Amino acid sequence: MEELKIARRKSGDNMGRIYGKDGNLMKCRICLKPWWEKEEISRMDVTFSFDGLERYKEDELCRMQLSAHMVPGCDALDFQARDELGDVNVEVSCSEPYPYRYKHFFLKRDLQGKVCVRYTVKPRPLLPADRCAPYLDFRCEEGGATSGGSSILAIFGEIEGELSLSWDMSCMPAGSRGICAFGEGDFTMEGSLNRLRECYFAMGLVKSVTQGDFGIYWLTEPAFDIRAIAEYTRDLFARMQEFFHDKESNYRIFVRKDPYTHSGGSAMERSYMFGWNDTEPVSVESKQSILAHEMVHNWPHLCDEPFGITSWYSEGAAEYYSVVLPLRMGLIPVQTALEEIQKMTDDYYTNPTRHMENLEAARICWQDRRAQKLPYGRGVFFLANTDLKIRQATEGRRSVDDVVLSLLGQAGTGKVLGNESFLETVQEISGLDLTDDLETMRTGGHFAPLSGSFDGRFLVTEKEAQETETGNTVTSYQWSIQS
Numbered sequence: 080m081e082e083l084k085i086a087r088r089k090s091g092d093n094m095g096r097i098y099g100k101d102g103n104l105m106k107c108r109i110c111l112k113p114w115w116e117k118e119e120i121s122r123m124d125v126t127f128s129f130d131g132l133e134r135y136k137e138d139e140l141c142r143m144q145l146s147a148h149m150v151p152g153c154d155a156l157d158f159q160a161r162d163e164l165g166d167v168n169v170e171v172s173c174s175e176p177y178p179y180r181y182k183h184f185f186l187k188r189d190l191q192g193k194v195c196v197r198y199t200v201k202p203r204p205l206l207p208a209d210r211c212a213p214y215l216d217f218r219c220e221e222g223g224a225t226s227g228g229s230s231i232l233a234i235f236g237e238i239e240g241e242l243s244l245s246w247d248m249s250c251m252p253a254g255s256r257g258i259c260a261f262g263e264g265d266f267t268m269e270g271s272l273n274r275l276r277e278c279y280f281a282m283g284l285v286k287s288v289t290q291g292d293f294g295i296y297w298l299t300e301p302a303f304d305i306r307a308i309a310e311y312t313r314d315l316f317a318r319m320q321e322f323f324h325d326k327e328s329n330y331r332i333f334v335r336k337d338p339y340t341h342s343g344g345s346a347m348e349r350s351y352m353f354g355w356n357d358t359e360p361v362s363v364e365s366k367q368s369i370l371a372h373e374m375v376h377n378w379p380h381l382c383d384e385p386f387g388i389t390s391w392y393s394e395g396a397a398e399y400y401s402v403v404l405p406l407r408m409g410l411i412p413v414q415t416a417l418e419e420i421q422k423m424t425d426d427y428y429t430n431p432t433r434h435m436e437n438l439e440a441a442r443i444c445w446q447d448r449r450a451q452k453l454p455y456g457r458g459v460f461f462l463a464n465t466d467l468k469i470r471q472a473t474e475g476r477r478s479v480d481d482v483v484l485s486l487l488g489q490a491g492t493g494k495v496l497g498n499e500s501f502l503e504t505v506q507e508i509s510g511l512d513l514t515d516d517l518e519t520m521r522t523g524g525h526f527a528p529l530s531g532s533f534d535g536r537f538l539v540t541e542k543e544a545q546e547t548e549t550g551n552t553v554t555s556y557q558w559s560i561q562s
């Protein structure tokens with residue numbers, strides 16, 4: 080089971096913000112209309128209607144994500160834009176800022192009044208050479224389709240207001256449902272349009288286990304006990320939500336059956352998708368750590384631009400809290416936590432790419448999957464060490480939890496946060512200056528995990544190990560339970 084990481088864009092996009100008049104919220108309505116032909120979804124019409132959109136000749140109206148991380152998105156076919164003066168002509172161009180590929184639509188005149196944009200997207204064709212990759216694609220499965228919002232919804236920049244999502248199921252089989260992380264069927268929410276792009280969608284003859292705004296959704300009936308997984312994740316979510324001071328109730332897990340021999344999982348906004356296939360067995364135990372890891376991704380983030388500059392933090396925090404939170408909550412025994420920490424240690428310290436700098440690793444991570452794992456190992460041990468250092472500096476009064484929660488609070492105010500914010504927050508909380516430690520971690524310098532980290536439950540000693548692939552003798556570490 081592998082995580083298929085998606086870099087989430089947390090910083091602003093300078094395409095211009097639209098403001099409501101007289102304090103009224105700007106309204107944006109989105110309608111999704113999937114079409115059922117020859118026993119599958121053949122296409123989906125997407126319509127955006129805006130109250131008004133202050134954009135001028137030569138401005139970008141919107142863009143489609145044609146691919147991300149080498150995963151195909153959707154082209155906007157039969158693209159049409161209209162406003163109160165009639166049809167709006169656009170000029171099209173493409174760009175490729177790594178790891179994305181976009182098609183841009185530029186206005187050939189100013190917009191006036193209400194604006195409507197329509198286009199059609201098609202599910203990706205699956206080819207024999209395809210392999211498991213981040214779950215962003217709009218993909219058919221028995222009875223329907225699932226997708227990351229980023230593949231089907233155009234980017235209109237930073238638009239905030241009253242968003243209404245509706246589904247037209249008139250061309251779908253009776254009983255079809257439409258779900259996204261923020262709600263099932265038609266709903267209205269206030270917030271940023273980008274949040275819908277950054278969450279998962281499912282449509283068609285979708286099955287589910289739900290409780291309030293928590294749910295788990297699938298199309299193909301799985302060969303494993305999905306209800307047990309639903310129960311475990313629901314408990315985990317409730318506890319994590321409390322820990323991260325999260326008041327929003329939505330969280331939805333989407334399950335997809337892969338045509339591959341290998342599957343993974345990816346996290347998006349308020350949602351997570353995991354895959355399964357006919358060759359790899361699945362059990363609650365086998366999914367426990369990855370489900371916890373993916374769920375943590377809902378919260379700690381720093382702005383990851385350029386791509387890979389803060390992934391040590393998001394992946395490190397996901398690894399760290401996927402062990403310490405279930406352990407504190409009594410959801411896993413200490414032996415399981417020990418095994419998880421040992422596995423992280425073995426993976427990182429024997430990884431032949433471990434001396435790569437963070438951005439360099441990010442640049443090659445989809446060609447060299449060994450480099451893709453680096454942010455996990457260096458992030459988790461850096462955070463675990465930071466935790467111990469803060470506890471020692473504050474006589475146990477403060478911990479890395481305070482740093483993570485403070486950063487979450489700052490992010491909630493709309494501040495764009497990076498590595499500097501992390502260092503500043505550590506200093507405010509503990510007086511410690513971790514600039515040198517961060518520099519060592521960032522550049523792939525060797526640092527040892529510390530005894531007494533991970534909530535003081537474990538000890539660690541140095542050991543020799545064999546580097547993966549080369550067999551060279553390298554320094555690694557052996558953990559044990561503190562009695």
Ligand SMILES: [Zn+2]
Nearest residue numbers: 082084394397
């Ligand atoms: Zn992750």
